Amino acid sequence: MGSQNEEVKLLSFVCSPVCRRVEWALRLKGVDYQYIEEDIFNKSNLLLELNPVHKKVPVLVHGNKPIAESLVILEYIDETWKHQYPLLPQDPYERALTRFWIKFADEKVMYGGYVAMISIGDEQEKKVNEVREGMEKLEELIKGKRFFGGDKVGFLDIALGWITYVLPVWEEVGCMKILEPQKCPAISAWVNNILTHPLFKDCLPPKDELLAYNHRRRKQFNPALYH
Numbered sequence: 001m002g003s004q005n006e007e008v009k010l011l012s013f014v015c016s017p018v019c020r021r022v023e024w025a026l027r028l029k030g031v032d033y034q035y036i037e038e039d040i041f042n043k044s045n046l047l048l049e050l051n052p053v054h055k056k057v058p059v060l061v062h063g064n065k066p067i068a069e070s071l072v073i074l075e076y077i078d079e080t081w082k083h084q085y086p087l088l089p090q091d092p093y094e095r096a097l098t099r100f101w102i103k104f105a106d107e108k109v110m111y112g113g114y115v116a117m118i119s120i121g122d123e124q125e126k127k128v129n130e131v132r133e134g135m136e137k138l139e140e141l142i143k144g145k146r147f148f149g150g151d152k153v154g155f156l157d158i159a160l161g162w163i164t165y166v167l168p169v170w171e172e173v174g175c176m177k178i179l180e181p182q183k184c185p186a187i188s189a190w191v192n193n194i195l196t197h198p199l200f201k202d203c204l205p206p207k208d209e210l211l212a213y214n215h216r217r218r219k220q221f222n223p224a225l226y227h
């Protein structure tokens, strides 16, 4: 088993919400790490060596062991530095529920939101409606709580944190509205709780870079919109 004291490196990309969640987890646990920015349009040999299957960031390297896939990395971090700020609930059923909602949120809400941003017309409208429905399910989950983790930030808050700062950029770039404060007042309050929390507010990507990157993605799929 790896020692907690071995060196930690994170191959990351500033605009990636799945990389950002790993940084938040490391910071919450108080783990020192070396940040390595990757150019995802011109991938380094290091990335291709460390994540030969998907060739994507994030990759966490602990000692000499690489780990890919952000949610797998988050669980690894939680298990390795288990006494420092546990992220997943201790009860197996609560843990299973947390994993269920993370999977739902990643597949339906995050991926759906991204697809909506790069889509246009009827296709975009259909996607926006699907993602809004997903958001309403998350609204039920957080009603009456400050954070998804209860009184303090937990695994779900880290996994869903992208909603607080990337979603508004996707909405702006895609000319769409997904998070409706009247329909999702608890999520809207949570967004504010996250954005004023010291962990998150000091570790967010610059908005201009997020806008530029996401416009670049939308343009790739709809070049005519950018003439």
Ligand SMILES: N[C@@H](CCC(=O)N[C@@H](CS)C(=O)NCC(=O)O)C(=O)O
Pocket (backbone or CB within 6 Å): 013, 015, 016, 017, 018, 019, 040, 055, 056, 057, 058, 068, 069, 070, 071
């Ligand atoms: N399911 C993966 C998604 C990773 C992913 O899509 N990373 C993007 C950055 S947001 C990437 O490396 N893209 C490069 C590419 O698609 O070639 C995770 O959660 O880690």
